[in-house]
Amino acid sequence: MLFSTNIPNKPIEGESLARYLAKVSIAARKLVKLEVDFIPQINKKWEKILADRTTDRERAENAINACYLYAGLDRARILWTENPLTAMKISIDRPDLVDVGSQILQQIWDSCNREIDRQIDPDFIDVVKAYANPRAQIIGAQQSLAFDPLGDFLNQVSVAEIQKSYPALDPSALPATMQDYRIAYLSYFDYFHQIGINIPQIQLLIDLAQSCGCCWAFENIAILTPKASSIEFSDRGTLISLIYDGVNILK
Numbered sequence: 001m002l003f004s005t006n007i008p009n010k011p012i013e014g015e016s017l018a019r020y021l022a023k024v025s026i027a028a029r030k031l032v033k034l035e036v037d038f039i040p041q042i043n044k045k046w047e048k049i050l051a052d053r054t055t056d057r058e059r060a061e062n063a064i065n066a067c068y069l070y071a072g073l074d075r076a077r078i079l080w081t082e083n084p085l086t087a088m089k090i091s092i093d094r095p096d097l098v099d100v101g102s103q104i105l106q107q108i109w110d111s112c113n114r115e116i117d118r119q120i121d122p123d124f125i126d127v128v129k130a131y132a133n134p135r136a137q138i139i140g141a142q143q144s145l146a147f148d149p150l151g152d153f154l155n156q157v158s159v160a161e162i163q164k165s166y167p168a169l170d171p172s173a174l175p176a177t178m179q180d181y182r183i184a185y186l187s188y189f190d191y192f193h194q195i196g197i198n199i200p201q202i203q204l205l206i207d208l209a210q211s212c213g214c215c216w217a218f219e220n221i222a223i224l225t226p227k228a229s230s231i232e233f234s235d236r237g238t239l240i241s242l243i244y245d246g247v248n249i250l251k
Helices: 017-023 033-051 057-070 084-093 101-119 122-131 149-165 183-194 202-211
Strands: 077-080 136-139 144-147 215-218 221-224 230-233 239-244
Touching (some): 033 183, 057 202, 084 215, 084 221, 101 122, 101 183
8 A cells, every 4th residue: 555645735845844844834733843853863763773674573573462462352373484475375375364464553553643633733744744754755746745665666576476376366355464664654653652642552563663574463373574684676766676585585
């Protein structure tokens, strides 16, 4: 899924945060200068998180267990696979598996968004979406935002690879991955969490994002992968290399 929104007052591509903020009207809670100044710090924090290729299995397992408990579900058996393609093949070969990842994500995101929407002016919510995320890009004539195109590249490539073995596969039938390479979007929630909005539940997904690669949640079993050791793009932005254990799984 491509996260997108329209920016109020249409910022100019490459426009500084300070100049954009000066154009935005404030109706509800104002972000004080200290909070506004914190936006670039969150951006840099998540830039480092996204560059980190370290997998922490214990932290990931604790995080996924906590996600199940938050959603009112029993803890699941945890299965680690070597890469996302292997994990997706397992899920396809097990039609009896019942996806609960979407339920968990929806419960966490909805509860966080309700609290943010209650306290923060919508214009400033869009400011944070635009400038806290190190992978957000202002694109197109309508100045819409595409959040983390890397995640969409990887999702498309993974489906294409899977369809080589399963040519009749309907991509819409695939179970939802709880957090994959779109994790930069969590910077938006992390920002509000850090300035004092009461959404501690988002830390569950942040811990998961920082400690593993992909995660699929089913009733009674969760499938996790380590982070890729290397990700490489061509000069034109095409994903050309996704390395696990020294092997480019895209070839």
